[in-house]
Amino acid sequence: MQAKSIILIVDDTETGREILEALLHFSTYQLAFASNGPEALEKAEALTPDLILLDVMMPGMDGFEVCRRLRANPRLAEIPIILVTALDDRHSRLQGIEAGADDFVTKPFDHAELRARVRTITRLNRYRRLLDERARFEWVVEQADDGYILLGPQNEMLYANERARWLLELPSKTLLPTKDDFLPYIEQLFRCEPGHAWKRLLEQGSVPSNSPIYLIRPETPNAQSLWLEVTLLNQVEGDHLQRLLHLRNVTAQMSTQRDIWTFHSMVMHKLNTPLHAISGGLQLLMPEIVENLSAEQIQEIGKLISSGIHRLNHTISDILQYLRMPVSAHSGDAFRADQLEGLIKQIGFGLELKHFAVHNHFTSDKQLLLSTSAVECILWELLENAKKFHPTHAPTIAVELAPVSPTLALLRVMDNGVLLTPEQIDKVWLPYYQAEKYFTGEVPGMGLGLTMVAALIWEVGGSCRLRNRTDDVGTIVELSIPLM
Numbered sequence: 001m002q003a004k005s006i007i008l009i010v011d012d013t014e015t016g017r018e019i020l021e022a023l024l025h026f027s028t029y030q031l032a033f034a035s036n037g038p039e040a041l042e043k044a045e046a047l048t049p050d051l052i053l054l055d056v057m058m059p060g061m062d063g064f065e066v067c068r069r070l071r072a073n074p075r076l077a078e079i080p081i082i083l084v085t086a087l088d089d090r091h092s093r094l095q096g097i098e099a100g101a102d103d104f105v106t107k108p109f110d111h112a113e114l115r116a117r118v119r120t121i122t123r124l125n126r127y128r129r130l131l132d133e134r135a136r137f138e139w140v141v142e143q144a145d146d147g148y149i150l151l152g153p154q155n156e157m158l159y160a161n162e163r164a165r166w167l168l169e170l171p172s173k174t175l176l177p178t179k180d181d182f183l184p185y186i187e188q189l190f191r192c193e194p195g196h197a198w199k200r201l202l203e204q205g206s207v208p209s210n211s212p213i214y215l216i217r218p219e220t221p222n223a224q225s226l227w228l229e230v231t232l233l234n235q236v237e238g239d240h241l242q243r244l245l246h247l248r249n250v251t252a253q254m255s256t257q258r259d260i261w262t263f264h265s266m267v268m269h270k271l272n273t274p275l276h277a278i279s280g281g282l283q284l285l286m287p288e289i290v291e292n293l294s295a296e297q298i299q300e301i302g303k304l305i306s307s308g309i310h311r312l313n314h315t316i317s318d319i320l321q322y323l324r325m326p327v328s329a330h331s332g333d334a335f336r337a338d339q340l341e342g343l344i345k346q347i348g349f350g351l352e353l354k355h356f357a358v359h360n361h362f363t364s365d366k367q368l369l370l371s372t373s374a375v376e377c378i379l380w381e382l383l384e385n386a387k388k389f390h391p392t393h394a395p396t397i398a399v400e401l402a403p404v405s406p407t408l409a410l411l412r413v414m415d416n417g418v419l420l421t422p423e424q425i426d427k428v429w430l431p432y433y434q435a436e437k438y439f440t441g442e443v444p445g446m447g448l449g450l451t452m453v454a455a456l457i458w459e460v461g462g463s464c465r466l467r468n469r470t471d472d473v474g475t476i477v478e479l480s481i482p483l484m
Contacts, residue, residue, distance in 0.1 A: 007118065009053045010035075010052065010066065011053075037061025055083075083101045146248050150245075190216055195463075231248070335371065337362035351383055353383065358400075361403065369482040378453050390417040417475065465478040
């Protein structure tokens with residue numbers, strides 16, 4: 001709303017307009033003028049004033065008719081109108097009331113009384129407008145598809161709209177979590193990721209502009225995950241800081257990103273292995289090589305190529321089948337600990353890795369709370385990154401899987417590539433962030449790989465950590481994954 005109250009003065013005489021202007025020429029008012037009825041209606045439509053001082057005796061369209069037309073316009077019907085008249089009889093006042101006037105001032109009028117009436121009416125009208133705007137705002141917020149939560153200075157919940165209560169499974173509008181149980185309530189239902197950004201939001205009331213925060217309700221075998229993106233608006237109410245949290249359900253967007261990445265990753269490494277076998281066999285049939293081979297050796301090479309073609313055809317069938325399947329962290333068979341070594345060897349062959357080791361500390365075929373396809377995509381991404389970011393693209397990699405509790409496993413991937421800066425480590429799990437542009441040049445792609453790794457881990461209630469090695473150059477990725 002505007003800072004000054006707008007008053008429209010309507011009088012057919014210049015003297016009448018000048019007198020009212022002199023009386024009301026204060027910094028709190030913005031004055032506008034009209035010299036006849038049609039002009040008054042036009043100015044009222046354009047300005048929507050807070051008060052109209054309307055002279056009754058005007059040629060053509062008099063003040064009564066102007067008043068009736070204003071009241072007939074839904075957009076202008078609520079504007080207060082004071083009739084300024086030299087008529088002091090009962091009939092004229094009744095006529096003015098019937099036309100819709102709010103008050104009367106009789107000429108010659110008392111200057112102090114006029115100012116007092118104008119001040120009171122404009123103040124009440126602006127207060128009425130504020131209440132109307134607040135009511136409309138509250139209606140819009142209550143009908144919104146996004147959630148809104150107002151937190152007090154001690155992180156107590158002051159307000160939550162209907163959508164926020166539904167998203168956070170709050171019992172009712174009147175039973176909101178207090179400052180002592182709001183955070184435990186949220187953190188019991190959701191994972192707050194990235195953890196450092198969520199902590200900064202609550203403790204400092206701010207987050208980096210490029211650091212999205214998510215509340216994630218982990219996926220279960222019976223229910224899909226829920227992703228809420230949290231943004232923050234700080235408000236100062238007197239001496240107190242209040243924070244408005246905006247909760248946007250981005251589950252569909254995250255699922256789409258994950259599906260695209262999973263499909264891309266799966267296609268790449270599924271096709272890579274048979275194509276590598278076919279390509280290697282064809283290279284052995286180059287003229288300068290084949291002339292030194294025996295018939296038996298050529299036959300074996302032919303079998304290798306034929307096997308690669310067969311596997312390629314089978315892989316394409318798998319891909320087409322994959323397109324018809326829903327993708328999630330749980331889709332497909334659960335990954336067993338004893339599958340790790342075979343999977344790493346398969347990925348290492350596809351990526352042409354020369355130096356890698358596998359350490360499986362499980363003594364049973366314990367199952368992770370992730371599907372085999374999800375673990376395959378995660379390991380492919382981590383090993384491919386280790387190769388892509390290594391200065392000579394020939395990393396030494398160690399993959400380790402170990403139990404850390406009866407319900408939790410730790411998957412660790414260590415390489416001897418490059419060291420990351422603290423900023424890179426903070427942002428490496430964020431969407432579209434590509435750390436490699438700081439030291440090896442841009443790599444084609446959207447930078448979704450590690451984000452989707454984090455998404456799959458977070459959705460099952462796990463956690464992600466990336467840190468620099470202390471004994472050598474390179475990084476260590478640690479993924480905590482719940483066990484079934």
